[in-house]
Amino acid sequence: MTLLKTKVGRRSFLKTSAAAGGGLMISFSWLASCTSSTSKAEVLAMPEEWFELNAYLKIGENGVTTIFCPNPEFGQNVMTSMPMIVAEELDMDWKNVVVEMAEFNAALYDRQFTGGSQGIRRGWNPLRMAGATARHMLKEAAAAKWNVPASEITTQSAKLMHKPSGKEAGYGEFAMAASQLTPPEEVTLKDVKDFQIIGNSKKNVDGKKIVTGAKMYSLDIQQEGMLTAMVAHPPAFGLQLKDFNPESIRSMPGIVEVFSFKTYTEDYGRNFFDTNTFPELVAIVGKSTWEVMNAKKALQVEWEKFSKQSFTMDAFGQKTEVSVPPGLESSQDHLSSMRREAAKPGILLRKDGDPDKVFREAAKVIEKTYSAPFLAHNPMEPINCVAEVTPDKAVIYAPTQAPGFIEGAIANRLGLTLDQVEIAMTRMGGGFGRRAYCHYMVEAAVISQRMSKPVKLVYTREDDMTFGIYRPAYMATYRAALDEDNNLIAYHVKAGGIPESPLGRGAANRFPAGAVDHYLAEEWSVNSNITIGAFRAPRSNFLGGVEQSFLDEVAEAAGKDPIQFRLDLLKKSRENPVGENNDYDPDRYAGVLELVRDKSNWGESNEAHRGVAAYFCHNSYAAHVVDIKMVNGTPKVEKVTCAMDCGVVINPDAAANMAEGAIVDGIGNAFYGEMTFQNGRPEKSNFDGYRMIRMNEAPKAIDVHFVKNEIDPTGLGEPPFPPIFGAVANALYKSSGNRYYTQPFLKKGVSLG
Amino acid sequence: MAQFNLKINGTDLEVNVDPQIPMLWVLRDHLNLTGTKYGCGIAQCGACTVHLNGTATRSCMLPVSAVGNNEITTIEGLSESGDHPVQKAWLEHDVPQCGYCQAGQIMSAVSFLKSNPSPTDEEIEGAMSGNICRCGTYVRIKAAVKTASKALNS
Numbered sequence A: 001m002t003l004l005k006t007k008v009g010r011r012s013f014l015k016t017s018a019a020a021g022g023g024l025m026i027s028f029s030w031l032a033s034c035t036s037s038t039s040k041a042e043v044l045a046m047p048e049e050w051f052e053l054n055a056y057l058k059i060g061e062n063g064v065t066t067i068f069c070p071n072p073e074f075g076q077n078v079m080t081s082m083p084m085i086v087a088e089e090l091d092m093d094w095k096n097v098v099v100e101m102a103e104f105n106a107a108l109y110d111r112q113f114t115g116g117s118q119g120i121r122r123g124w125n126p127l128r129m130a131g132a133t134a135r136h137m138l139k140e141a142a143a144a145k146w147n148v149p150a151s152e153i154t155t156q157s158a159k160l161m162h163k164p165s166g167k168e169a170g171y172g173e174f175a176m177a178a179s180q181l182t183p184p185e186e187v188t189l190k191d192v193k194d195f196q197i198i199g200n201s202k203k204n205v206d207g208k209k210i211v212t213g214a215k216m217y218s219l220d221i222q223q224e225g226m227l228t229a230m231v232a233h234p235p236a237f238g239l240q241l242k243d244f245n246p247e248s249i250r251s252m253p254g255i256v257e258v259f260s261f262k263t264y265t266e267d268y269g270r271n272f273f274d275t276n277t278f279p280e281l282v283a284i285v286g287k288s289t290w291e292v293m294n295a296k297k298a299l300q301v302e303w304e305k306f307s308k309q310s311f312t313m314d315a316f317g318q319k320t321e322v323s324v325p326p327g328l329e330s331s332q333d334h335l336s337s338m339r340r341e342a343a344k345p346g347i348l349l350r351k352d353g354d355p356d357k358v359f360r361e362a363a364k365v366i367e368k369t370y371s372a373p374f375l376a377h378n379p380m381e382p383i384n385c386v387a388e389v390t391p392d393k394a395v396i397y398a399p400t401q402a403p404g405f406i407e408g409a410i411a412n413r414l415g416l417t418l419d420q421v422e423i424a425m426t427r428m429g430g431g432f433g434r435r436a437y438c439h440y441m442v443e444a445a446v447i448s449q450r451m452s453k454p455v456k457l458v459y460t461r462e463d464d465m466t467f468g469i470y471r472p473a474y475m476a477t478y479r480a481a482l483d484e485d486n487n488l489i490a491y492h493v494k495a496g497g498i499p500e501s502p503l504g505r506g507a508a509n510r511f512p513a514g515a516v517d518h519y520l521a522e523e524w525s526v527n528s529n530i531t532i533g534a535f536r537a538p539r540s541n542f543l544g545g546v547e548q549s550f551l552d553e554v555a556e557a558a559g560k561d562p563i564q565f566r567l568d569l570l571k572k573s574r575e576n577p578v579g580e581n582n583d584y585d586p587d588r589y590a591g592v593l594e595l596v597r598d599k600s601n602w603g604e605s606n607e608a609h610r611g612v613a614a615y616f617c618h619n620s621y622a623a624h625v626v627d628i629k630m631v632n633g634t635p636k637v638e639k640v641t642c643a644m645d646c647g648v649v650i651n652p653d654a655a656a657n658m659a660e661g662a663i664v665d666g667i668g669n670a671f672y673g674e675m676t677f678q679n680g681r682p683e684k685s686n687f688d689g690y691r692m693i694r695m696n697e698a699p700k701a702i703d704v705h706f707v708k709n710e711i712d713p714t715g716l717g718e719p720p721f722p723p724i725f726g727a728v729a730n731a732l733y734k735s736s737g738n739r740y741y742t743q744p745f746l747k748k749g750v751s752l753g
Numbered sequence B: 001m002a003q004f005n006l007k008i009n010g011t012d013l014e015v016n017v018d019p020q021i022p023m024l025w026v027l028r029d030h031l032n033l034t035g036t037k038y039g040c041g042i043a044q045c046g047a048c049t050v051h052l053n054g055t056a057t058r059s060c061m062l063p064v065s066a067v068g069n070n071e072i073t074t075i076e077g078l079s080e081s082g083d084h085p086v087q088k089a090w091l092e093h094d095v096p097q098c099g100y101c102q103a104g105q106i107m108s109a110v111s112f113l114k115s116n117p118s119p120t121d122e123e124i125e126g127a128m129s130g131n132i133c134r135c136g137t138y139v140r141i142k143a144a145v146k147t148a149s150k151a152l153n154s
Helices: A078-090 A119-146 A172-179 A207-212 A287-299 A331-343 A356-361 A408-413 A437-450 A461-465 A504-508 A538-556 A562-575 A586-597 A652-671 A721-736 B023-030 B085-092 B103-117 B121-128 B136-151
Strands: A002-005 A050-054 A059-062 A064-070 A097-101 A153-155 A159-162 A169-170 A184-190 A228-232 A239-245 A255-262 A280-286 A300-305 A310-314 A318-324 A348-352 A364-372 A384-390 A393-399 A421-425 A454-459 A473-482 A488-498 A518-525 A610-617 A620-631 A634-645 A701-706 B001-009 B010-019 B048-051 B053-060 B072-073
Touching: A050 A119, A050 A172, A059 A172, A064 A078, A078 A119, A119 A153, A119 A159, A119 A169, A119 A184, A153 A364, A159 A172, A159 A348, A169 A172, A172 B048, A207 B085, A207 B103, A228 A437, A239 A255, A239 A280, A239 A721, A255 A287, A255 A437, A280 A287, A280 A437, A280 A518, A287 B023, A318 B136, A331 A364, A331 A393, A331 A473, A331 A488, A331 A518, A348 A504, A356 A473, A356 A518, A364 A538, A384 A437, A393 A408, A393 A562, A408 A421, A408 A437, A437 A454, A454 B048, A488 A538, A504 A518, A538 A562, A538 A610, A538 A652, A538 A721, A562 A610, A562 A701, A586 A610, A586 A620, A586 A634, A586 A701, A610 A721, A620 A721, A634 A721, A652 A701, A652 A721, A652 B136, B048 B103, B053 B103, B072 B103, B085 B103, B085 B136, B103 B136, B121 B136
Parallel strands: A064 A097, A228 A454, A393 A421, A488 A518, A634 A701, B001 B072
Antiparallel strands: A002 A184, A050 A059, A059 A064, A153 A159, A159 A169, A228 A280, A239 A300, A255 A280, A310 A318, A348 A518, A364 A473, A384 A393, A384 A454, A473 A488, A610 A620, A620 A634, B001 B010, B048 B053, B048 B072
């Protein structure tokens, strides 16, 4: 059992706008018919009154319990898994749980951010605490009424029981009394072995709404008097607005207003997520999407190259001026500039032993260079936001991964205080990192303020795809030195990208660092005006693939089985680690490799061409075996076997779904994913040019396994993504005899190997 | 602007719109039927799939003036209470992640199973490859189509 110090806010204490006994998002009325309460609510008898025990839950007099999901939902299924954790410690009966998305409120919830695969890891204790605290208060309330010691009361499936006296009651009966008690200073948490909800698969609480097309996404919001807006942005990076002719479209049907605006105020100190690719935009505002879309196409607008552009960054109080390099960049130039920069001495990140000497004297040296292009996130729901700004308030409905990182910018730009900005987190039609950069929320707010009307800002697919904030382009050179007995004695990684390196100190300390006596990690970068942002498993999504591809080649050169080769290195790292700050647990790393070896029947004869890879990032371990068959000269992924160690698995079937998605996403990007540029202009703007993986190209089967342990849970959305690139490359090699160094692997006209 | 009499989900509706406006925007902006999604606008992703006389059609490229007397069914009209065998199969396999593409996927699957009640895996892959799922739920979609096929045939 674990004792935990409690810290639970109460919604009604802290949020004065919440109605007594309600705690609902009263001011958020537009989605009243489509807030996130589950479809179960339709069949459950709703209580007449709710009693709030803390910010995470309220219990009705009939026992029905609402649990609030604090984190933004973009498909990772926190709407189900987070309430499951609360319900577990509450000893709640899951079929009487209703789930609602919480309001955004930094005073009540710890970390309302979707990114870095940290939701469950960081939410683990607060969510358990919320459930355990409420259970404690219910027991206290029952103890007072029954006049028995609270320590003699037990709970099970939303029931309070006092065995010595035979007294028994449902939670609803004591909800009011419990809600009036002071929360305890510390609570006892359950042992993992006693979990009844965690570890038992629960269906997606929004499943029914999704399959019936219910309103959940901000793009679906319709409101009387609401205007629709689109923004015209420069067609190329390196351009800015010169002039535009509002009269060219003002008389078109449905058009209400045309004006230019700057997203941020000039002196605003931006945070890391305030990336603003195009500082000045033209807003086209009208009555309907189709009319605004047509007017936007007809708008006469002139763009010009900028020679100087800069903005202020505010990194935790440290203000710096950042210059944006001018120029119209092309992908061909990117490749040569990366090669040029990679040839220069890099920035040293880690050095163990004497790698220079060992490489000079080695029996065998293997050196390979890998590259990968920019990638667009392409969430299925295009970027959009609904805003209603009045003189003293801004209400924003947004698909956002990072509301806490944008509220300051919104308040600053509108001239409001933080208290006057309310953000409702709508279900996102995907995000993959893109919706952590919420400039569009500021844009919608600015347009609404100007129009004094509620406004829905909609990006077309083309706007979404050409607006920047891409996964960077990367290049990495790896070298390995083998001695005469084919032992790996030195390892060198030198990696960089446009405009940032994938490596950094964190990744430089990952495997195989710690397993090789002589180790060197360096990095470099090339500046650019093409903006970038976090993309599922940032940096790792390149490194995990290429490193694992390289290790496969080294294992082959050493004449060793690729899994055994890695296991031998991990054994060394465990028994006799080299250097300090090694950022992985060799046992857990080896654990996923052993599990995937077992589950894939590795080593047994198999008709398919097989590749393996494993990686550790975002606190979790993942290993894949990919089986490929060649069909008419085209590689088909027959099967992927996946092993993961992310500690305790909250919702196993949904967790498997997440891993399956990461695998498909990774295969798609490894095969086809690519954004290219010509004179600053993105060369792809929709799904006709930007190839996305489709069902006939996805694996026929995916088999996901989790290491069973009692370790506190860690992330899941990102860790299975990076190693699939490596496993695919290694399987492709087996199928074709060619090594694949350049992503995307199946690009036409590029010589491979 | 012109007046059009449409039959949508079994109801006769009248709209006064630009004859060129795609049905997607008639449904979403004018009739508040937002279950049909905008994904690409060029019939590449399938998020906007509806039925035109029972056949899967991309509503983003279908001008309202081309609909005529043909009956349109959207995800909202697929079943009374969300219990069409295909919808039930989607829930059984817990298919969705973000969920945004799934209405289009379901509409494609329903139409496909009408024309091919007992498809092979390859036929499912072929028929469903017009619908992009960015979250990558394809393995589950395929399993759900197979489950629905069995339910529809039983």
